[in-house]
Amino acid sequence: MASGSLLVAGIAVAADPGTNGSASSGKTADTAMPSTVETFDYPDAAKILKEKNLKLKRGDGHIVLAECGSAPNLMQFIGRDQDDFCFRTIGDNGYLSLEVPAVAGVQTTDHTAHINMTVDDKTKSYDIGKNDFRGIGETTDPEGRNHTLVEIRTAK
Structure with a gap:
């Protein structure tokens, strides 16, 4: 397996080279894009x-x-x-x-x-x-x- 990758539960996960092998992107839930789901509910x-x-x-x-x-x-x-x-x-x-x-x-x-x-x-x-x-x-x-x-x- 290449350097900078982790094997988690049999799945290869590429690590961010700037995080010392951690697979985290560095973003927190507060800075992530909000999710929008259209429900098609009738307005009002x-x-x-x-x-x-x-x-x-x-x-x-x-x-x-x-x-x-x-x-x-x-x-x-x-x-x-x-x-x-x-x-x-x-x-x-x-x-x-x-x-x-x-x-x-x-x-x-x-x-x-x-x-x-x-x-x-x-x-x-x-x-x-x-x-x-x-x-x-x-x-x-x-x-x-x-x-x-x-x-x-x-x-x-």
Whole structure:
């Protein structure tokens, strides 16, 4: 083995020649670069839940909450126990996970949407075309069970 190297648990570790054989870089945890990990959590989710009763979880930033009627090309959801709510889609594709109970309809504009809802621990999916209005969830369920909106995927 070459001078200036250590054998640790069967792994060769090159030592810094300026540290007398020590494998330390001389940096402390205080001077090392901080680690940044993107979680894709929805910004201000707690505030939105409190103010609008919409539990927005994670997304790619291409489906964002918007005031209904504030712009053209919004995707609008109709809820039974709450006011309608809308999302603006940015770019060609988008993803958002959320948890909103009692959603009964959706209207799309310039994007198609793939909607996932849950009912009785089962997933029900809906494919909605561009410029379409469709009943979803309990409005399409023969038993009228309460469905929860859990995922939106959009495409141009």
